Amino acid sequence: MKTIVCVDSNWGIGSNNDLLYHIPADMKYFKEKTMGNVVVMGMATVLSLPGAKPLPGRTTVALSDDPDWAPEGVIVCRSIDEMLEKLKEFDTDSVYICGGASVYAQMIDFCDTAYITKVYACDKDAEKFFPDMDKKPGWYIAEESDYMEYNDLVFRFLTYKKDENITADN
Numbered sequence: 651m652k653t654i655v656c657v658d659s660n661w662g663i664g665s666n667n668d669l670l671y672h673i674p675a676d677m678k679y680f681k682e683k684t685m686g687n688v689v690v691m692g693m694a695t696v697l698s699l700p701g702a703k704p705l706p707g708r709t710t711v712a713l714s715d716d717p718d719w720a721p722e723g724v725i726v727c728r729s730i731d732e733m734l735e736k737l738k739e740f741d742t743d744s745v746y747i748c749g750g751a752s753v754y755a756q757m758i759d760f761c762d763t764a765y766i767t768k769v770y771a772c773d774k775d776a777e778k779f780f781p782d783m784d785k786k787p788g789w790y791i792a793e794e795s796d797y798m799e800y801n802d803l804v805f806r807f808l809t810y811k812k813d814e815n816i817t818a819d820n
């Protein structure tokens with residue numbers, strides 16, 4: 651399983667149920683990675699999508715406790731266990747954990763790859779965060795793109811991988 655996220659320098663990812671940054675190259679990167687695949691999201695993130703509709707060309711699996719929430723085109727699971735069972739129906743390499751903060755926190759330990767768009771800025775309004783991957787034992791940066799710039803924001807794409815042989819004691 652993989653995860654994909656855009657973070658600021660403090661691992662901030664959102665505020666007011668919206669993204670911190672809307673960088674076209676990041677949106678394109680997200681689309682390229684997830685197109686044709688399975689995207690896993692919490693209810694708040696689904697509601698934050700344009701028109702609160704699932705993204706076209708992808709299978710959306712969403713988490714919610716609300717028994718009445720059943721949007722068209724979304725497979726809703728009521729617990730992590732129910733979702734893990736449902737995800738067995740798909741090739742694990744095709745599954746992308748796409749947020750928000752609560753879902754990232756619960757699912758990061760099931761992932762082996764994290765596609766991180768790192769924006770070298772701090773948004774003081776950030777209220778939702780991704781786990782600090784530089785402090786997570788067993789994770790390392792396997793690939794990094796060149797630095798890019800958009801509207802005075804410097805960013806790049808980092809691929810973190812999990813090495814099961816590295817532990818907190820190493």
Ligand SMILES: NC(=O)c1ccc[n+]([C@@H]2O[C@H](COP(=O)([O-])OP(=O)(O)OC[C@H]3O[C@@H](n4cnc5c(N)ncnc54)[C@H](OP(=O)(O)O)[C@@H]3O)[C@@H](O)[C@H]2O)c1
Pocket residue numbers: 654655656657662663664665666667668669670691692693694695696698713714715716719727728729730748749750751752753754756778
């Ligand atoms: N920067 C990025 O790349 C990125 C990507 C995605 C999202 N975001 C941002 O992240 C923020 C949203 O994150 P969030 O943590 O507030 O919301 P979220 O994770 O998208 O959704 C939270 C909701 O998911 C449901 N849920 C989560 N865990 C569950 C479980 N174990 N069992 C059943 N239901 C569960 C609950 O819905 P019910 O209340 O219905 O039970 C919960 O209220 C927004 O600001 C969004 O823009 C950023």
